Amino acid sequence: MFNFNTPRAKDDALRSRITQIRECSSAEALNHLLAELAADAAFDHYQLNLFLPSGLLQSNLSIFSHEPSDWLDYYWSNQLVVDDPLVKLSFRLSQPILWDEIGEYEKNLSANASAVMALRSEYGMAEGMTLPIHSGQGHHGMMHLSRREANGELLTTLELISPLLPYLFNKACDLLTPPHPRLSDRERECLFWVSEGKTSWEAARILGITERTVNFHLNSAIRKTGCKNRYQAIARNVAAGQLRPDMQRLNITRIVKA
Template identity: 25%
Template sequence: MKTEPENLARIIETVADAPTVYDALIALQEIYNVSFITYHLTATIISELDAPFVQTTYGPEWIARYLLKRYVHIDPVVQQGFLRQLPFDWREFDITPETAEFFDDARQYGVEGYGYSIPITDKAGRRAIFSINAARPTTSWDKFVADNRAEWIEVAYRVHLKAIHEIHGGKDPVPGLSTRERECLSWVARGKDHKDIALILGISEHTARSYLKSGRTKLGCATISSAAVQAVKFRLINV
């Protein structure tokens, strides 16, 4: 019998070897014996591709219905999921008449009420949600989630990395900046120099310059000001 780490390694390899994110989701759906799996990236951060990226194993009839009814504005997984930091069970939602009607409609297309979602925030600040939907399992749903939750979190992030590479042709265009690098560049974007930043953050001028230089280098920019502009473009900082 395989040990849990070996099993997780096999699943991660399956995700990596799948031709596309969609193929990875299909494989995961079979591995975990669930009804549907969805991956939803809120934005890609790169100009013309800066739009939501969604891959799902839901049937085409439900996808068409979802789009036609504009359910994205009602769906609590989307509406609340991108605001949350921790994984959540769909049973946590406060059911309003509107969401009750949404879930009733979804059931007509095979979408059951048991679901678990994992919010993802990567080093570039991108937000995504990985969701699993299942009919009532043969064993307890709570036990099913407890047995697989830690594994799903790791798998969700691997799917996210695969999506970023798929969208951008195999290379992530957004560098990972440290918290301090982001802070320093955000103050540059507000018109502050390294002396001001050192005073604001309570660090030495030398340290402030070092963070600005490393952030500029990671962003591939010739000047600090252009690095700040690039960081804003990539949504690494807010101004």
């Protein structure tokens, strides 16, 4: 149970939980630990959605859940995810989303979005919050925590769960992300310059190699990632975090000092 009498006790308890998360060897073990954490924080239900990119705009979804089974069946069979404001806000925000304050985050909530939230309450999720989290590899996650009865103590329980969320998210990603082919430095360089709108000939001039060599590396990257052309390879590798901003070509636009 979360019971912190002293700062040291709080630190020790968090360290113990972090160790438990790191030692989870399967998705099932992690789901069991999620159930313990939710119960300790006095939540009846939880759901951790993990969006793993398969392209720039396509993702595979994995779900860890202890929510009413009939709710999950109804939610997915009716594609409520399309209108779910919690999902849309989680992709846009990084801050916790308290369900009773959803109007503060989304000023013009559609009728369909309001209906999804009303249905949650009808299915036994009267009070809750959603914690978004994102990674540099294009992974997106959101953890829904809810109760059958509201008690107004969301911020207190937020303090208990928030420090553990990055560890839960990273472990879920480690367990469920399929291995991505590793590109060579030269393959990444060629893809980078093509992503900047350069032709193979222009990239060759920049890199000091032949156009034929550039095309060789581009074709290798396309083949490794199972893509059809260089543009799909760029999209897929950006989504997977293989292509990142060049630290030597940053434009510092503003520095705010105290």
